[in-house]
Amino acid sequence: MYAVNLEPHTPVKKGSVFEFPFDVDEHYVSEMKDRALVLDEDPLRCQSLPHMEAAGWDTLELIMESKAAAYPEHFSLSKDGDKWRWINRPMGIDDTFIFGNTSTLPYGPMEYITRQAQGDFAVLDQRDGNLWMDAGIVTTQADWSLDFDIGMNFFEWHAPVPLAHELGIFKRALKFLLNVQHGKPARRLNWTMTINPRLDTSPENYHKWGKDRLTVTPENVGEKVYLRVELQTFWRLPRSNGLLFPIRCYLISMEELSSIPKWGCRLHRVLGSLPQELRDYKGLTSYIDDTVAWLSKFDQGQETSPGTFPD
Amino acid sequence: MDNSHLAGNDDYIEGEERFSQIPCSTLEPMDGTCHIILAQGEGALAVLDLAKKTSSDFWQKTHLAYVPDNIEPNRTSQLQDLNPRWFYEWPTLDAALPHVREIFANSKQGSRLYVTGTHSFIGIIFQQAHNAGIDPYEALAERRGPKTRRIQCVHCKGFMDNVATQPVTCSHCGVLLLVRGHYSRRLAAYQGVCINAEDTSEIPETKELFS
Numbered sequence: 001m002y003a004v005n006l007e008p009h010t011p012v013k014k015g016s017v018f019e020f021p022f023d024v025d026e027h028y029v030s031e032m033k034d035r036a037l038v039l040d041e042d043p044l045r046c047q048s049l050p051h052m053e054a055a056g057w058d059t060l061e062l063i064m065e066s067k068a069a070a071y072p073e074h075f076s077l078s079k080d081g082d083k084w085r086w087i088n089r090p091m092g093i094d095d096t097f098i099f100g101n102t103s104t105l106p107y108g109p110m111e112y113i114t115r116q117a118q119g120d121f122a123v124l125d126q127r128d129g130n131l132w133m134d135a136g137i138v139t140t141q142a143d144w145s146l147d148f149d150i151g152m153n154f155f156e157w158h159a160p161v162p163l164a165h166e167l168g169i170f171k172r173a174l175k176f177l178l179n180v181q182h183g184k185p186a187r188r189l190n191w192t193m194t195i196n197p198r199l200d201t202s203p204e205n206y207h208k209w210g211k212d213r214l215t216v217t218p219e220n221v222g223e224k225v226y227l228r229v230e231l232q233t234f235w236r237l238p239r240s241n242g243l244l245f246p247i248r249c250y251l252i253s254m255e256e257l258s259s260i261p262k263w264g265c266r267l268h269r270v271l272g273s274l275p276q277e278l279r280d281y282k283g284l285t286s287y288i289d290d291t292v293a294w295l296s297k298f299d300q301g302q303e304t305s306p307g308t309f310p311d
Numbered sequence: 312m313d314n315s316h317l318a319g320n321d322d323y324i325e326g327e328e329r330f331s332q333i334p335c336s337t338l339e340p341m342d343g344t345c346h347i348i349l350a351q352g353e354g355a356l357a358v359l360d361l362a363k364k365t366s367s368d369f370w371q372k373t374h375l376a377y378v379p380d381n382i383e384p385n386r387t388s389q390l391q392d393l394n395p396r397w398f399y400e401w402p403t404l405d406a407a408l409p410h411v412r413e414i415f416a417n418s419k420q421g422s423r424l425y426v427t428g429t430h431s432f433i434g435i436i437f438q439q440a441h442n443a444g445i446d447p448y449e450a451l452a453e454r455r456g457p458k459t460r461r462i463q464c465v466h467c468k469g470f471m472d473n474v475a476t477q478p479v480t481c482s483h484c485g486v487l488l489l490v491r492g493h494y495s496r497r498l499a500a501y502q503g504v505c506i507n508a509e510d511t512s513e514i515p516e517t518k519e520l521f522s
């Protein structure tokens with residue numbers, strides 16, 4: 001069941017996805033190529049309403065500074081007044097531009113930097129005691145459309161989520177987000193499932209990937225069915241007072257997941273007790289029973305250790 | 312897959328607070344320096360009901376626009392009898408839009424907006440009001456007439472108006488669409504998404520859900 005699962009985004013455990021503010025992993029270059037392909041096909045996946053330019057520069061600064069500090073062997077940033085030089089070695093980029101001057105970049109500032117950052121990004125404007133999804137780049141999403149949701153507020157874009165509104169979750173979550181302070185980011189995890197390691201499970205292309213769900217059989221669950229975990233972080237942006245919301249997606253097959261016995265056991269219990277509304281909402285209905293049956297061999301009623309890390 | 316929970320219901324927009332992207336209720340007189348009333352089709356009746364609750368000086372500072380949209384009976388003379396300071400009649404929404412934009416562009420602070428008619432009509436007028444920077448809290452809407460929906464196909468991005476059935480075939484790309492309850496004020500449309508993507512040979516029964 002849903003909860004207001006929010007905590008400070010502070011480093012945890014060397015080598016984990018929580019080690020650095022923005023995790024860069026071995027899929028970096030291929031995910032950036034995938035993003036470029038999706039954008040070529042559908043430019044509406046990246047949009048920014050006119051008043052979001054300042055938040056775009058905030059985003060660029062935050063990501064460049066974080067990555068250059070966390071991964072100096074891959075990224076460097078040097079500043080000479082407003083003249084910035086950004087080097088991204090894995091992608092072969094070496095650009096000099098004037099900070100704050102969009103005509104010195106090949107794209108708008110948000111698009112420029114998020115074409116070089118794994119995960120989707122929503123950039124929220126904060127006004128009238130609410131958050132407004134006024135910019136974003138969304139190419140690896142769990143079945144929601146930026147083009148449809150852009151301009152909506154926190155309650156509007158969350159409208160399709162079942163049960164959580166009634167539990168008061170979104171009211172409490174919004175209150176928390178409105179108070180996120182600069183320099184004190186927060187995070188939460190969200191999950192769903194995907195057939196095959198496909199990043200772009202967009203509604204735009206649902207009529208192309210939806211049929212994959214019927215390819216699951218009791219025999220192929222291990223390789224076909226993936227757990228999709230989103231690491232969502234929340235960053236106050238200093239100049240615009242906007243909020244940056246990166247959604248980093250990690251996919252793991254049932255085969256690989258169950259190589260950690262604790263994970264196989266836990267997922268069996270979570271899926272087995274998932275309310276029908278959430279099965280439908282997450283799109284699991286046609287293959288969840290096969291998946292629960294497949295996972296049952298990892299659950300002998302044993303106790304599991306606290307936390308998410310392997311034993 | 313059972314998608315019925317995504318389809319929403321008639322109350323989706325008009326009832327529950329959380330979904331009330333366009334809060335439809337009943338037209339009531341508001342305090343304001345100027346009133347802009349836009350009525351389409353059967354919305355004329357909502358204006359006549361409103362008039363039962365207004366004082367006569369209300370109409371001295373009122374723009375009343377009627378968009379009959381070929382809906383019988385025509386209520387022009389009844390509306391004129393309310394003696395609004397300004398009365399307009401525009402045959403259809405398309406014909407009305409340039410005039411509406413002009414009225415919104417010239418509207419002053421303290422103006423109040425009243426919109427009534429089909430949900431599509433209300434949605435489009437609110438979209439125009441938003442573009443003109445009119446605060447939605449200074450507006451009221453009342454739906455009258457059929458509950459048909461304006462939708463956007465999420466796949467090809469084409470719009471369809473007056474959708475009465477669930478599912479509906481996209482008139483642009485041909486995909487069979489589930490009309491969701493998810494509504495965008497910016498687009499003035501509900502979202503249409505493929506209803507049988509898992510198995511396109513499965514054709515759900517078509518029902519008149521929004522009439």
Ligand code: HEM
Binds near residue numbers: 005145170173245
């Ligand atoms: C401002 C940052 C946030 C953005 C931009 C955002 C965006 C979204 C979007 C677009 C969806 C998909 C809705 C759909 O089906 O169309 C979603 C789902 C959801 N969101 Fe958020 N969200 C944010 C913050 C939060 C927070 C803080 C919570 C805390 C409880 C939360 C809880 C959820 C839940 C429970 C779902 C359903 C996910 C599932 O079951 O797969 N969101 N969010």
